Every structure is written in C-alpha cells, then in structure tokens.
Amino acid sequence: MCALILLLVLIALILSIYVTVSFIGLLVTLLIAGVVGWLAYKFVPVKLPYGFLGAIVAGLAGSWIGGWLLGDVGPSIGGIAVFPALVGSLILAVVSTVITRTTKS
Numbered sequence: 133m134c135a136l137i138l139l140l141v142l143i144a145l146i147l148s149i150y151v152t153v154s155f156i157g158l159l160v161t162l163l164i165a166g167v168v169g170w171l172a173y174k175f176v177p178v179k180l181p182y183g184f185l186g187a188i189v190a191g192l193a194g195s196w197i198g199g200w201l202l203g204d205v206g207p208s209i210g211g212i213a214v215f216p217a218l219v220g221s222l223i224l225a226v227v228s229t230v231i232t233r234t235t236k237s
Contacts, residue, residue, distance in 0.1 A: 160210035165191030168214065172221030178229045194221025 169190030173180040180186050195212045198220025206215035 157210065161212060162188055164210040164212045164214070165195060165217070167191070168194060168212065168217045169221050172218060172225045175222060176225040176229055178225070178232070190221050190224055191217060194218070194224050196220065197223055 166184050166188040169187035169192075170180065170184070172190060172194060173187065180190070182189075191212070195217035198216030198218070199213060200220075201223075202213075202216040202219060204213040204216065206213055208214065
C-alpha cells in the first residue's frame with residue numbers, strides 16, 4: 133500500500149513538473165514573439181495595433197512567414213528562429229502598412 137502511494141506521488145510530481153516546464157516554454161515563446169514583433173514595428177513608421185498583444189501576433193505570424201521563406205537560419209530562442217521571425221515580421225509590418233494606407237486613401 134505504501135509503495136502504491138509513493139508511486140502515485142511520484143507520478144503526480146512528474147506530471148506537475150511537465151506542466152510547469154511546458155507552461156514556461158509557452159511563456160518564453162510568447163515573450164520572444166512579442167519582442168520580435170515589437171522590433172519589426174520599430175523599423176516601420178506605423179503604430180502597432182493592440183499593443184503588446186499585436187506584437188505577439190505579429191511575431192508569431194512573422195515567425196511562420198520567415199520560416200517558410202528562409203527556414204531555420206540563425207539562433208533559435210524559445211522555439212523561434214530569431215532572424216527569420218524578424219524578417220517575416222518586417223514583411224508583415226510593411227504589408228499591413230501598405231494595406232492600411234491604401235484603405236484610408
């Protein structure tokens with residue numbers, strides 16, 4: 133009986149560590165995506181919509197676009213290849229700027 137309780141405690145401990153590490157990995161990925169998106173919008177003369185949430189979306193979408201165009205070139209932090217993500221975010225920022233300026237005219 134004691135061995136069964138010890139085994140259940142061990143399983144619970146392993147699962148809690150796994151969930152914590154996965155959650156921290158997700159937070160790091162979102163933070164890196166936000167920083168990359170924010171950096172991309174610093175190069176383009178337009179206000180970033182939705183603040184840091186918009187930067188996270190721009191960074192994630194830019195990571196996907198840059199990974200599709202360039203592959204996994206350069207350092208990777210939090211599961212995001214930084215250089216392709218920045219290039220993809222810049223492309224996304226320029227395209228969104230062109231679209232918003234043409235719809236305002």
